[in-house]
Amino acid sequence: MADIVxxxxxxxxxxxxxxxxxxxVEARAQGASVVLICKSLxxxxxTVMAEGGMAAAMANVDDRDDWRTHFADTxxxxxxxxxxxxxxxxxxxxxxxxxxxEAWGAVFDRTKTGRILQRNFGGHRYPRLAHVGDRTGLxxxxxLQDHAIHESIxxxxxxxVVSLLKEDGRVCGCVxxxxxxxxxxxxxxxxxxxxxxxxxxxxxxxxxxxxxxxxGHALAYRAGADLRDMEFVQFxxxxxVWPLSVAGILVTEGVRGEGGVLRNSEGxxxxxxxxxxxxxxxxxxxxxxxxRYVTGxxxxxxxxxxxxxxxxxxxxxxxxxEGRGSPxxxxxxxxxxxREKMTDSEEHIKRKLxxxxxxxxxxxxxxxxxxxxxxxxxxxxxxxxxxxxGDTQMSTVPGLFAAGECAxxxxxxxxxxxxxxxxxxxxxxRAGEHAAKFAKEHGSGGASDASIDGAIKEALExxxxxxxxxxxxxxxxxxxxxxxxxxxIVRTEHEMAEAIEGITALKQRAANCSVDGNREYNPGWHTxxxxxxLLTVAEAIARSAIEREESRGAHFREDKPEKDEHxxxxxxxxSMQDDGxxxxxxxxTIEMPNELKQIIEENQL
Numbered sequence: 235m236a237d238i239v240x241x242x243x244x245x246x247x248x249x250x251x252x253x254x255x256x257x258x259v260e261a262r263a264q265g266a267s268v269v270l271i272c273k274s275l276x277x278x279x280x281t282v283m284a285e286g287g288m289a290a291a292m293a294n295v296d297d298r299d300d301w302r303t304h305f306a307d308t309x310x311x312x313x314x315x316x317x318x319x320x321x322x323x324x325x326x327x328x329x330x331x332x333x334x335x336e337a338w339g340a341v342f343d344r345t346k347t348g349r350i351l352q353r354n355f356g357g358h359r360y361p362r363l364a365h366v367g368d369r370t371g372l373x374x375x376x377x378l379q380d381h382a383i384h385e386s387i388x389x390x391x392x393x394x395v396v397s398l399l400k401e402d403g404r405v406c407g408c409v410x411x412x413x414x415x416x417x418x419x420x421x422x423x424x425x426x427x428x429x430x431x432x433x434x435x436x437x438x439x440x441x442x443x444x445x446x447x448x449x450g451h452a453l454a455y456r457a458g459a460d461l462r463d464m465e466f467v468q469f470x471x472x473x474x475v476w477p478l479s480v481a482g483i484l485v486t487e488g489v490r491g492e493g494g495v496l497r498n499s500e501g502x503x504x505x506x507x508x509x510x511x512x513x514x515x516x517x518x519x520x521x522x523x524x525x526r527y528v529t530g531x532x533x534x535x536x537x538x539x540x541x542x543x544x545x546x547x548x549x550x551x552x553x554x555x556e557g558r559g560s561p562x563x564x565x566x567x568x569x570x571x572x573r574e575k576m577t578d579s580e581e582h583i584k585r586k587l588x589x590x591x592x593x594x595x596x597x598x599x600x601x602x603x604x605x606x607x608x609x610x611x612x613x614x615x616x617x618x619x620x621x622x623x624g625d626t627q628m629s630t631v632p633g634l635f636a637a638g639e640c641a642x643x644x645x646x647x648x649x650x651x652x653x654x655x656x657x658x659x660x661x662x663x664r665a666g667e668h669a670a671k672f673a674k675e676h677g678s679g680g681a682s683d684a685s686i687d688g689a690i691k692e693a694l695e696x697x698x699x700x701x702x703x704x705x706x707x708x709x710x711x712x713x714x715x716x717x718x719x720x721x722x723i724v725r726t727e728h729e730m731a732e733a734i735e736g737i738t739a740l741k742q743r744a745a746n747c748s749v750d751g752n753r754e755y756n757p758g759w760h761t762x763x764x765x766x767x768l769l770t771v772a773e774a775i776a777r778s779a780i781e782r783e784e785s786r787g788a789h790f791r792e793d794k795p796e797k798d799e800h801x802x803x804x805x806x807x808x809s810m811q812d813d814g815x816x817x818x819x820x821x822x823t824i825e826m827p828n829e830l831k832q833i834i835e836e837n838q839l
Contacts, residue, residue, distance in 0.1 A: 238686065239419045243269040243388065244673040245666070246408060246426040248395050248450065251279035252371070252658030253638025253665070254429030255378035260666030261427075262385040266673055269388045269421055271410055273430075273445045276391050277379050280431050280443045281658065284371030285486035285589060287353055287363030288655030290328035294349040296532060299360040301325040305830070306837035308653060310512065311357045311542050312617070312646020313787045313797075315463065315805055318826045319624030320644040323664070328656040331663065332364050340377040342366055354491040354528060357542040357650035359516060359837070361530075368488045368589045374655060393419070395449065396763060397689035398426065398457040399681035404633040405457055406679020409689040413760060416753020418693070420686045424673025427627075427635040427665045428454055433467075433616045433771040435710075435764075438718040440613035441473055441484035447764040448771035450640035454620045455770055459629040461808040462642040464618035464771070465778035466788045468649055469723045471546040473612025475564035480597045482612040485567060485590065487651040489607075490539040492586050493528040494569035496550070497606065498558035504565075505538035508549055513541055525575065544648045544788040547611040551723055554610065564610035570603050579603065611723055615654065616771075617645040617788065618778070621807060627665035633672060633679065637665035647787020696762040702748030706762040709743050713765075713772060716740075721776050726793045730780040737773045744769060774808045777818045781806055 245261040247254045250272035258270045272279065291304040305325035309316055336342060336350065342364050343351040352361045366373040383389075392413045399407035399422070407422040430450030434442025455461055472485040490496075498504050509517045517538050518524040524537030539546065550565050560566055569587070572579040580603040584591050587602070594600040594607055619642030620629050627635045638658045645653065696702070720733040744765045749758040784798035785791050804820045811817050 238690070239417070240422065241269060241388070241419060242422045242678065243267045244424050245269070245669045246271065246421050246423040247429060248408065248426065249279070249429035249431060249638070250276055250389070251281035251429060251431060251638060252374050252378060252655060253662040254279070254427070255375070255382050256659045256662030257427045257429055257637055257666035257669070258387050259378065259382050259385055260663045261670040262387055264667055264670035266670035269390065269423070270382070271390045271393050271395060271421070273394050273449070274392060276389055277375060279375060280445060281375050282372045283441065283443065283484060284374075284655050285368040285484065286355060286488035286491065287365030287370045287652050288328070288332060288374070289355065289358060289362045289650065289652035290332045290364055290656050291325060291362060292329045292332065292350060292352060292364065294345060295352045295530070296360040298532070299362060301329075302833045303359055303837055304328070304362065306834045307358055308644070308650060309646070309834055311648050311650040313648065314646065314802065315787070315823060316646035317624050317643030318824065318830060320661070322830060323624060324644055324653070324657060324660050327660045331656060331659040335374065335377050335659065338377050338381045340366070340373050353488065354536065354540060355651045356487055356490065356540045356546065358652065363491070363652040365488070367585070368486050368587045370655060374658075390419070394760070394763065395453060396693045398453050398634070399685050399689070400457060401679045401681055404676070404679050405631055406633060407681040409686055411693060414755050416756065416759070418690050420681070422678055422681050424676055424678050425633050425635060425669040427637060427669050428620060428640050429636070429638045429662065429665070430640045432639045433775070434613045436713065436717050436768050436772045436775070437613040437722070438714040439473065439482040441470060441482055442613065448767045450636060451619060451774070452767035452770040454629060454631070454634060454636065455774070455808070455810055457631055457634060458810065459631045459634055460621040461774055462618060462621040462805050463646070463778070464616070464774040464808055465782050465806060466617035466647050467613065467775060468543055468615040468617060468788045469547045469611040470614035471543055471550050471611055472567055472609040474598065475560070475608050475610045476562035476598060483593070483597070484612065484614065485607060485609050486587070487543075489567060489569050489587060489590060492569065493525065493572055494539065494567050495537070495571060496539050496546070497566045497568055498553045499560060500558055504553055504558070505541070505546065505549055509538055509541070510545060517541065542648055543651060544790070547723060548790055550611060560608045562608050564608040566606040567609045568606040570605060615639060615649055617647065617649055618642045618775070625664070626668035627661055628668060628672070633676070635665045635669045637661040647789065693763060696747055696749045696759055699746065699748035702746045704743045704746040704748070706744070706747040706749065706758055706765055709740055709747060709765055710761055710768065713737070713740050713768060717772055717775070721772075721779055723790065725779055725789070725791050727780060727791070730776050733776045734773070734780065737769060737776060741769055773816055777816060778806045778808060781818050
């Protein structure tokens with residue numbers, strides 16, 4: 235311990251995306267001292283990649299919208315497996331969080347009367363997404379970062395947390411290392427908030443950045459917290475498929491919200507062929523009605539391209555499998571067709587979708603104002619995460635909180651586009667508020683020197699394995715390929731069972747990974763440490779998916795393609811047993827109050 239720097243504070247926030255920054259700001263506003271730990275540089279969090287907008291029922295474009303409709307849309311999209319309390323809090327509070335960002339300097343697109351402009355998005359009944367062109371996440375991060383740096387928050391950049399510290403059954407700190415120099419720091423605190431994002435790097439094709447290795451999920455799991463709904467992994471329907479060097483990069487749903495249409499190799503708008511019964515009354519059955527909806531006709535129904543992401547992704551996969559895909563294994567997304575409807579379509583597209591125009595021009599040599607994009611599903615988001623209280627965001631372990639993508643519950647079986655950004659600020663605020671209160675009430679937990687030494691020793695093991703013959707990069711790649719093939723967008727019991735066996739074998743290989751060199755910026759060492767988290771979340775996904783014997787939301791089983799009434803009232807909870815093994819158990823969904831049931835019934839009309 236002699237050469238280990240120790241930092242003491244009231245609240246630790248792990249992750250500096252939208253949820254982490256908002257949590258840190260709120261904890262500081264409550265009078266707590268705050269340490270913010272981020273894996274990359276401040277301002278480089280994956281939140282910047284969220285493009286389309288943040289969902290909030292502000293009714294600026296359509297005055298029929300309100301929090302009740304937003305709540306009902308969120309619950310329907312999640313197939314009613316959501317934590318209803320989180321869905322209610324989110325729908326009620328999102329408008330205030332958007333206005334708060336505006337007050338802090340966020341520059342949103344505007345209506346002609348100067349109000350915050352809102353656009354259409356999949357699964358939302360009304361235009362609900364406040365946006366900044368197609369760069370909304372960047373504006374959110376810019377605004378929160380600017381606000382946070384004036385709040386005396388102690389920021390530790392380019393640090394990775396390797397272990398949470400516990401004493402007397404509560405979380406009271408963590409151990410992290412400096413990625414540049416390889417030096418360790420111990421952090422002691424009264425409460426800790428995980429805001430680490432998702433798990434996309436467990437799959438081969440993903441829109442997620444390099445940081446998304448399931449750190450928060452795995453850290454919480456090893457600390458004894460429950461995870462929930464891990465079978466539900468969202469494959470965004472539109473990622474780039476060509477060139478191969480950029481496969482998986484996100485193509486925002488905002489393209490479809492602004493009128494973009496999906497076509498197969500025969501030129502057919504195939505989404506009209508398969509409209510789920512649950513959405514038929516809200517979905518246009520012809521192209522003209524769909525266009526009228528996009529242009530603001532309140533009497534028109536939304537086009538089928540704006541159905542929920544899980545359904546659109548499966549329709550795309552069907553077209554590809556049946557031989558109607560594009561040359562590079564996707565389908566066509568066409569926004570350039572707007573020239574048939576608008577005289578200034580080229581400038582309109584560049585103004586509404588500047589990042590998409592630049593992305594395809596630079597990476598694929600395509601002018602989206604004139605040519606169709608090739609797109610296909612990409613691993614994008616995990617609905618599952620740390621099980622938290624719907625009001626406080628505290629996990630099943632005292633002192634440990636979670637917010638954003640690494641927290642489970644809000645989205646149920648499938649997330650609606652745009653709900654992620656408002657999720658970050660609504661529950662980042664709640665986590666910061668309640669973590670600060672917990673820290674004040676319970677004080678610092680006083681993590682022992684022995685637990686800190688043990689965490690550091692474990693993190694250095696890859697350097698000690700002189701006889702190890704496994705390359706961490708190869709193990710990671712093998713995991714990604716296996717998860718993509720066997721636990722991907724279409725699943726079967728046989729393939730998932732093979733994946734679980736494969737994960738066991740990969741764990742053994744990971745235990746033999748050795749790294750050369752020293753601790754100063756050593757990517758091989760970083761990858762070896764990430765593997766532990768990736769294997770944990772991959773196993774949780776596979777074991778949960780094989781347990782859910784039905785198809786629902788983002789979980790589609792080719793061998794059990796129908797919904798099952800039993801599973802419609804069950805969440806799956808993952809926890810670590812005393813012997814270190816993983817257990818998945820069923821839990822009934824919590825009964826919803828009658829007044830919320832009434833809201834859902836009213837919005838089904």
